[in-house]
Amino acid sequence: MRETGTARDGSSDGGPVIRRVLITGAEGTIGTALREYLGDRYALSALTKESQPFPSHVADISDLDAILPAFDGVEAVVHLAASPAVETPWPSILQNNLIGTYNVFEAAHRAGVERVVFASSNHVIGMYEFDGVPDIYALDDPRTYDHTVEIRPDSLYGVSKAYGEALGRYYVERHGMKVFCLRIGSVRGNDDPLDPEMLASSPALLxxxxEEERRVRMRATWQSRRDIAQLVGRCLDVPEVTWAVVYGISDNPRQFWDISHARDLLGYEPQDGAPE
Amino acid sequence: MRETGTARDGSSDGGPVIRRVLITGAEGTIGTALREYLGDRYALSALTKESQPFPSHVADISDLDAILPAFDGVEAVVHLAASPAVETPWPSILQNNLIGTYNVFEAAHRAGVERVVFASSNHVIGMYEFDGVPDIYALDDPRTYDHTVEIRPDSLYGVSKAYGEALGRYYVERHGMKVFCLRIGSVRGNDDPLDPEMLASSPALLxxxxEEERRVRMRATWQSRRDIAQLVGRCLDVPEVTWAVVYGISDNPRQFWDISHARDLLGYEPQDGAPE
Structure with a gap:
C-alpha cells in the first residue's frame, strides 16, 4: 500500500496529503457538488456510466474489468454511483448497489487505493423515522439516532447500503483500507432546503x-451542497481514522440523526442550517 | 398472512403451532441433523440443488421462479443453503449467498410464510476471534461477544451473512415476517467436538x-447436532419473538460467543458440551 506520510491535518498549509481522488457517479447531485467545491483542493477524476461534458472514465460499475483502469494511481475513491431511489426494485439493487459496490471496493483494493468514502444512507436505519412520523420532526422532539443504533433498513435500498457498510468494514479489517460511510440525508441540486417541487408530494415510503409535515421533515434532513463537500473533504484529510459511520446533515434546527460523531471524529463543522 | 393462533409454548402438549417447515440445503451437515432430530415434530420438506435419496424440491436458490413452488403451503423456512466455506470466492458468494438469500426471503414472503430461520454465522463478527487467537480459547479468558457487538466480518462469506441479517430485518420491518438469525459455531457430521481429521490442519483464516491450539478452539466453538436442532426448534416454536440474532454453540467449558440471549429469548438449553 502507498505511504501517506506523517499524519498532517488537511487544513494546515501545504494542502491535503491525499490528492488524487476518483469520484464514482460524479455526474449526480452530490458528485456535482463535490466537483464544484473540492475541485481546487484535489486532483479529481470521474467514473460515470455515460459520457459527460467533463472528463470521465466511462464504464459501468457492475463490470469489474471495465472499471479497473479508472483506479490506476488513485489515492482515494468517493463511491457515489448507485441506484439512488429508496423504491429501487431488486434487479437494479443487485446490479448497481450490490455487485457495483463490491466491484468498486475490490478495484480500489487491487489498485492499492488507501481510502474509500462510501455514500451510505439514512435508510440503513430508516425504520426509526418511519415509526416516528410526523412527531419526530417537531423542534422539541427528543429522539436522536447515532452510529451505534441497531440497523433497521426500510427498503432493499437500505439493505444494500447496510451491505456496503459491512463490505467496507471487511476491507478495513482484512486489507488495511480506510473506509468512511456517510449516511447522508437530503442533498438537493438547487440547494433549497424547502424546495417547492419536493414539498408538492410525499417522500418515498413516508x-x-x-405540506407542513413535509416542510418540517425537509428542515430536519437537509444537507447543503457545501456541507456534504466539507464532510467528504474531512474524510479525505483526516489522518488517523480507519473506520467511520457518520450522518450527513447540515446544522438544522431539528436533528434526529446525530452528527456529533462526525464533528468529534472527523472535525465536520456544518456551515449551513435549514430555517426554522 | 396466515393466522398462527394464540401464543402457545411449543413445549406444551399438543405439539408446535408451526408444523409445515421447508429446509433449504437440507442435504448438508446441519440439514441432516435437523431431519434426524426434528422430523417427528414437524412436517419437514426439503429444497436442494441436486436430487437426494429423500423427497426434495430440486432447484437452485439463485433462480427465484424455480424455487417458488417449494414454498407453497409452508409455515416456516429454515434457510441453510449457501456456499458454506469462509474462503468462498466472490462469484459463488454472489450467486449462492447474496442472490440466493434474497430469493429465499422473497419466495417466503410471496408465499405468506410466517417465519424464517436464517443460518447466519459467527464470521459476521469473526475479527474479534481473529484478533484474539490463541489466548481467547483459554478457559480463564474473560472475552465474550454478544449479539449487540459491532459487526466485524472476516471474509466475503461473513459479509454475505451480515447482508442476510440486514435483509431479514427488512422483511421483519416491512413485511411482518418473523426472522431468527443463528450465528452458528461448528456443527460436525460425526458430532465429534475433537474430530481428529479437523485437528490435523489449521482452520480457515486462523x-x-x-494441535493443542486447534483443540481448544474446537472445544469453544462446537455445537452438537442435537443442540443445533433444539435451537432451530425453539425458533420455530417461540410465540412472541419477531426478531432474534443469537449464537449457536453447545454448553462448552469455554464460550466466547455469548449464548445467554439464546437462553433468555428463545429458551435454548444446550444438552451437550465439549470436554475440558
Whole structure:
C-alpha cells in the first residue's frame, strides 16, 4: 500500500496529503457538488456510466474489468454511483448497489487505493423515522439516532447500503483500507432546503399528509451542497481514522440523526442550517 | 398472512403451532441433523440443488421462479443453503449467498410464510476471534461477544451473512415476517467436538500453529447436532419473538460467543458440551 506520510491535518498549509481522488457517479447531485467545491483542493477524476461534458472514465460499475483502469494511481475513491431511489426494485439493487459496490471496493483494493468514502444512507436505519412520523420532526422532539443504533433498513435500498457498510468494514479489517460511510440525508441540486417541487408530494415510503409535515421533515434532513463537500473533504484529510459511520446533515434546527460523531471524529463543522 | 393462533409454548402438549417447515440445503451437515432430530415434530420438506435419496424440491436458490413452488403451503423456512466455506470466492458468494438469500426471503414472503430461520454465522463478527487467537480459547479468558457487538466480518462469506441479517430485518420491518438469525459455531457430521481429521490442519483464516491450539478452539466453538436442532426448534416454536440474532454453540467449558440471549429469548438449553 502507498505511504501517506506523517499524519498532517488537511487544513494546515501545504494542502491535503491525499490528492488524487476518483469520484464514482460524479455526474449526480452530490458528485456535482463535490466537483464544484473540492475541485481546487484535489486532483479529481470521474467514473460515470455515460459520457459527460467533463472528463470521465466511462464504464459501468457492475463490470469489474471495465472499471479497473479508472483506479490506476488513485489515492482515494468517493463511491457515489448507485441506484439512488429508496423504491429501487431488486434487479437494479443487485446490479448497481450490490455487485457495483463490491466491484468498486475490490478495484480500489487491487489498485492499492488507501481510502474509500462510501455514500451510505439514512435508510440503513430508516425504520426509526418511519415509526416516528410526523412527531419526530417537531423542534422539541427528543429522539436522536447515532452510529451505534441497531440497523433497521426500510427498503432493499437500505439493505444494500447496510451491505456496503459491512463490505467496507471487511476491507478495513482484512486489507488495511480506510473506509468512511456517510449516511447522508437530503442533498438537493438547487440547494433549497424547502424546495417547492419536493414539498408538492410525499417522500418515498413516508405517509406525510400535509405540506407542513413535509416542510418540517425537509428542515430536519437537509444537507447543503457545501456541507456534504466539507464532510467528504474531512474524510479525505483526516489522518488517523480507519473506520467511520457518520450522518450527513447540515446544522438544522431539528436533528434526529446525530452528527456529533462526525464533528468529534472527523472535525465536520456544518456551515449551513435549514430555517426554522 | 396466515393466522398462527394464540401464543402457545411449543413445549406444551399438543405439539408446535408451526408444523409445515421447508429446509433449504437440507442435504448438508446441519440439514441432516435437523431431519434426524426434528422430523417427528414437524412436517419437514426439503429444497436442494441436486436430487437426494429423500423427497426434495430440486432447484437452485439463485433462480427465484424455480424455487417458488417449494414454498407453497409452508409455515416456516429454515434457510441453510449457501456456499458454506469462509474462503468462498466472490462469484459463488454472489450467486449462492447474496442472490440466493434474497430469493429465499422473497419466495417466503410471496408465499405468506410466517417465519424464517436464517443460518447466519459467527464470521459476521469473526475479527474479534481473529484478533484474539490463541489466548481467547483459554478457559480463564474473560472475552465474550454478544449479539449487540459491532459487526466485524472476516471474509466475503461473513459479509454475505451480515447482508442476510440486514435483509431479514427488512422483511421483519416491512413485511411482518418473523426472522431468527443463528450465528452458528461448528456443527460436525460425526458430532465429534475433537474430530481428529479437523485437528490435523489449521482452520480457515486462523493461524493456529499447534494441535493443542486447534483443540481448544474446537472445544469453544462446537455445537452438537442435537443442540443445533433444539435451537432451530425453539425458533420455530417461540410465540412472541419477531426478531432474534443469537449464537449457536453447545454448553462448552469455554464460550466466547455469548449464548445467554439464546437462553433468555428463545429458551435454548444446550444438552451437550465439549470436554475440558
Amino acid at each position: 405517509d406525510l399528509a400535509t | 493461524d493456529l500453529a499447534t
